[in-house]
Amino acid sequence: MNLYTTELRRLGKRRFVRYLTLAGLLVLVAVAVGMFLTNQKIGPAQVAEAERVAERDYQQNVAMTQQFRAECERAKVAGDAPRDRFPEDCSSITPPPRDAFQAEWHLPATFEFREEFAETLITVTAVLALVAFVGGASFVGAEWSTGGMMNLLLWRPQRIRVLLTKLGALLSALFGVTVLAGVLWTAAFWATGSLRGSTAGMTAGAWQSFGLTGLRGLALVLLAGALGFGLASLGRHTALALGGVLGVMVVGQFGLGVVLAMAQVRFIESWLLPTYLLAWMNKKVTLQDWAACQASYTGECEPLTRDITWQSSSVLFAVSLVVVLGGAIWSMRRRDIT
Amino acid sequence: MPDVTREAEMAAVLEIEGLRKTYRSRRRGTRQALDGFDMRVEAGQVHGFLGPNGSGKTTTLRTLLGLIRPNGGRMAILGQEVPAALPSVAGQVGAIVESPQFFPHFSARDTLSLLAGAGGVPQTRVMEVLELVGLRERAKDRVKTYSLGMKQRLAVASALLKNPKLLILDEPANGLDPGGIREMRSLMRDLAASGMTVVVSSHILGEVQLICDSVTIISLGRRVAAGPVAEVLAEHSxxxxxxxxxxxxxxxxxxxxxxxxxxxxxxxxxxxxxxxxxxxxxxxxxxxxxxxxxxxxxxLTVDLESVFLELTATAPVPGQHRQVDQSVVVDGSSGDPTTSNGGWGV
The missing domain is CATH 3.30.70.980 (YebC, transcriptional regulation domain)
Structure with missing residues (x-):
């Protein structure tokens, strides 16, 4: 048994990591089951029911309009019509057109796999990235705080090798869990689409697009794991990673957002991390500034826009990874182990 | 025969020469934890490593084992220069440093099994060493349920797992009951008899005098006495x-x-x-x-405790409260001890 397989075993034996992973997977199961239960297939019966409801709503509206108009005319004749209740001219009270009551508005929720599956990949990525970050931080943080790292270094006095092997074990475990979860997730939503919606239009191109989104999600999960691992290793405690993230979220994101809003900075979202996460997953996020009017050829006021692309996200992620992991490696090499 | 020649003839398992370690703190200045410390342990001996609290014992052991980077000096284990050769020599060195620390939610068997996996030691060795230290029956229990003495036994088991040539034990009797102390004494003797070299750091000087062939006494980061126990006692009677x-x-x-x-x-x-x-x-x-x-x-006969107290100037004085690091510095040229406060800012 070598160091890598030992570290994989150690990771698997960590109770917190097991429970955390299980909790994350249960959340995903709950979402998948919820989506299955809240969607249904659209057939002639559902369409007929929706049309019946739309017609019923239209007729009710017509009846109410006629009743209101009659009350208005009676009040005008009697001369005691309250000003704020009825218009000047009762003939202006007319029922809405029939096409204002669309049957499709009354159709039950249905899952269009081609249209909606990409959005669900963001959900699965978010949950697994959180698990990866906390699990990665705990894996190495607990080793530092309980003296396990020191014990291990007495056996394998190769600091960088030990650290990177641990990271490798973590990332490969995350890779395995994410790929497995991704496959099960796809299968679950394919079943939801097949039984509670539609899987029509799934061309090779559509699958390729989902595949690429899934790969970006996988990369994000691995990045989160590596950052949690790196931060906890830098601070030699799990709490540093969790506290650091809390600090970044509260001070760096919420606080920064408030300050930038007060300073009336354009495109505040371009300073906030979630924008880059979304841009990474969706390939592009277009920010709009409605305070700025860009006149179009037709004279309409168009907002000023700024695109955040997955490439800019990748630069941010790469820099974060280099800084955190580089710092952890430097710290491992230079700092005494006491 | 001159001492130098005799020493050269005997194989040194552990050699430390002029080891220095300086801690710098912006707030508290500079502290010399090790100030040109020397140590030599010969093969097959049980060697006592003694010193008051804060004298540099644990720093020495940590430095030797590659956990702390020294500022100067030379170290060798089994004839190989460390820390450069540590990766190759680590398989022959079993060590516990300071208090035993293990992941509390793992069982003793899992803890040792993972260490054995990391070190390439056969898994069959795990139960052997647990048997040796008396933990076989509690092998599946989580470490967090262990008493300090049981953790100490587990630490010794982890150090023995590799069947090392050099065994370094920092306060191995800490937390052990009287029976455990006696067992530990017997174990160390047996290990030494089997050819293993044992370096033991302890404050139970009666134990050290009983089981050690030789000692090194450190105070304020410097060696103040070294040699066979009998010689050290004779020199200071x-x-x-x-x-x-x-x-x-x-x-x-x-x-x-x-x-x-x-x-x-x-x-x-x-x-x-x-x-x-x-x-x-x-x-x-x-x-x-x-x-x-x-x-x-x-x-007049003296025991190791009185020699220790004399050499390190740590004997209690009525009405005075000695501070940690308040110990003795030995001038290398004269050998006369002078008391000094070796804390931060020296």
């Missing part, structure tokens, strides 16, 4: 004599006579302690010439 007379009332006169004869005398109620005499006969001859007759003349 001071050739003192306890002298009793037939009549206690003659003691002041006897003290006066001996002082004039060049001896250093410390009077007590019913006897005198006499130092710096070339041989016991000098005392009897001097006193007999003045018609004072000796009823008891005995060479």
């Amino acid at each position: 001071g050739n003192g004599l306890r002298v009793r007379l037939e009549a206690v009332t003659d003691l002041p006169h006897a003290a006066d006579l001996l002082t004039r004869a060049g001896a250093r005398v410390t009077p007590h109620d019913d006897h005198l302690l006499v130092y710096d005499v070339d041989k016991p006969a000098t005392v009897t001859r001097t006193l007999a010439a003045a018609n004072l007759y000796v009823s008891e003349l005995a060479t």
Whole structure:
């Protein structure tokens, strides 16, 4: 048994990591089951029911309009019509057109796999990235705080090798869990689409697009794991990673957002991390500034826009990874182990 | 045969020369944790490594094992320079440093199994060492349910897992019950008899005197004494004599006579302690010439504890509260100890 397989075993034996992973997977199961239960297939019966409801709503509206108009005319004749209740001219009270009551508005929720599956990949990525970050931080943080790292270094006095092997074990475990979860997730939503919606239009191109989104999600999960691992290793405690993230979220994101809003900075979202996460997953996020009017050829006021692309996200992620992991490696090499 | 030649002939399992470690703190200045420390342990010995709290014992062991980066000096284990050769030599060194620390939610068996996996040791060895330290029945229990003594046993088991040539134990008896201490003593003797070299750091000096072949005493980061236990004790007995007379009332006169004869005398109620005499006969001859007759003349024997307290100047003084790091510095040229406060800011 070598160091890598030992570290994989150690990771698997960590109770917190097991429970955390299980909790994350249960959340995903709950979402998948919820989506299955809240969607249904659209057939002639559902369409007929929706049309019946739309017609019923239209007729009710017509009846109410006629009743209101009659009350208005009676009040005008009697001369005691309250000003704020009825218009000047009762003939202006007319029922809405029939096409204002669309049957499709009354159709039950249905899952269009081609249209909606990409959005669900963001959900699965978010949950697994959180698990990866906390699990990665705990894996190495607990080793530092309980003296396990020191014990291990007495056996394998190769600091960088030990650290990177641990990271490798973590990332490969995350890779395995994410790929497995991704496959099960796809299968679950394919079943939801097949039984509670539609899987029509799934061309090779559509699958390729989902595949690429899934790969970006996988990369994000691995990045989160590596950052949690790196931060906890830098601070030699799990709490540093969790506290650091809390600090970044509260001070760096919420606080920064408030300050930038007060300073009336354009495109505040371009300073906030979630924008880059979304841009990474969706390939592009277009920010709009409605305070700025860009006149179009037709004279309409168009907002000023700024695109955040997955490439800019990748630069941010790469820099974060280099800084955190580089710092952890430097710290491992230079700092005494006491 | 000169000492240097004799030392060269004996295989050194552990050598430390001029080891220095300096801690710098913006707030508290600079502290020399190790100040040119030397140590030598020969093969097959049980070697005691002694020193007061904060004297640099654990820093030395951590530095030796690659956990702390030294500022200078030379170290070698089994003839190989460390830390450069640590990866190759680590498989032959078992160590526990300071208090035993293990992941509390793993069982003893899992803990050792993971270490064995990391070190390439056969898994069958895990139960062997757990049996050896008396933890076989509790092998599946989580470490967090263990007492300090049981954790200590587990730590020793982890150090023995590799079947090392050099075993370094930092306070192995810490937390052990009397039976456990005796078992530990017996275990160390057996290991040494099997050819293993054992370096043991302990504050239970009676134990050290019982089981160790040689000792190194450190104070404020420097070696203040080293060598076989018997030699260290002999060097620091001071050739003192306890002298009793037939009549206690003659003691002041006897003290006066001996002082004039060049001896250093410390009077007590019913006897005198006499130092710096070339041989016991000098005392009897001097006193007999003045018609004072000796009823008891005995060479003073010292134990390791008193030598330790003398060398490190850490003996308790009534009415004083000694601070950690308040110990002794030995001037390398004269060998005369001078007390110093070696804390931060030295």
